[in-house]
Amino acid sequence: MYQTLSIERQERVATIWMDRPDVFNAFDEQLIADLGAACAELDADASVRVVVLAGRGKxxxxxADLNWMKRASAFTEEENRADARKFARMLRALSGMSKPTVARVQGAALGGGTGLAAACDMAVASSDATFATSEVKFGIIPAVISPYVLRAIGPRHALRYFQSGERFSAQRALAMGLVTEVCERDQLDTTIAQLIEPLIVGAPLAQKAAKDLIAAVDGHPINDDISEETAQRIARQRATSEAKDGIAAFLEKRTPAWLL
Incomplete structure (x- = not known):
């Protein structure tokens, strides 16, 4: 089904493997299309509780694939808009998934690679991983990835790295909030498994509601409007069959329905 990636399923976890190791999983039109389609497929699959985004190879x-960039440099402005919109839609599909997403990062995560890591809810990086928003070195800007990178590292750090294009380490990424965990490369899968374990236990509709809550509340002042927004959201959630079952399961010391 996919030309540039594969999907590996293990129990309730699905891993999207970008599979262009010969070009370090650089993305072009096809990988962008495949990633968007894979996100849609897995988001619609209720048997999948967590999605991991990974890359084959080192x-x-x-x-961005250099050949793709070369083609884009010859595009008209309108063609460039259409091309960029496809990339933007793919990142929104990844970021907007209704279930937890984890980036598995080793080696280089440059430009859009940093954007992919930032678009996931969480990211685990090997200690030798490096990141960069390197677009300015090519005379362009990290426009499409900016909402996700800004969400992760904030405007102050972005002012430095968007303008310098310099590389930064996994430890620096951890300190800025881009990365959730750092480990040795041979411990990536173990560390991700430990991160996933409590995510599997959470109620799926509540997890989606939690993601929506963060998007609705973040950046807004604490005032009457935001207080009413939060009250409305918890009231709606309490009324769901999932919440009723979850509370009853806790009181009755039984397993909730979503874990059966």
């Missing part, structure tokens, strides 16, 4: 993703 590197997570070196960003």
């Amino acid at each position: 590197h997570f993703s070196a960003g």
Whole structure:
């Protein structure tokens, strides 16, 4: 079904493997299309509780494929808009998934590779991983990935790295909030499994509601409007069959329905 990636399923976890190791999983039109389609497929699959985004080979993703960039440089402005919109839609599909997403990062995560890691809810990086928003070195800007990178590292750090294009380490990424965990490369899968274990236990509709809550509340002042928004959201959630079952399961010391 997919030309540039494969999907590996293990119990309730699905891993999207970008599979262009010969070009360090750099993305082009096809990989963008495949990633968007894979996100849609897995988001619609109720048997999948967590999605991991990974890259085959030594590197997570070196960003944009140079041949794709060369083609884009010859595009008209309107053609460039259409091309960029496809990339933007794919990142929104990844970021907007209704279930937890984890980036598995090793080696280089450059340009759009940093954007992919930022678009996931969480990211685990090997200690030798490196990141960069390197677009300025090519005379362009990290426009499409900016909402996700800004959400992760904030505007102050973005002002430095968007303008310098310099690489930064996994430890620096951890300190800025881009990365959730750092470990040795041979411990990536173990560390991700430990991160996933409590995610599997959470109620799926509540997890989606939690993601929506963060998007609705973040950046807003604490005032009457935001207080009413939060009250409305918890009231709606309490009324769901999932919440009723979850509370009853806790009181009755039984397993909730979503774990059966």
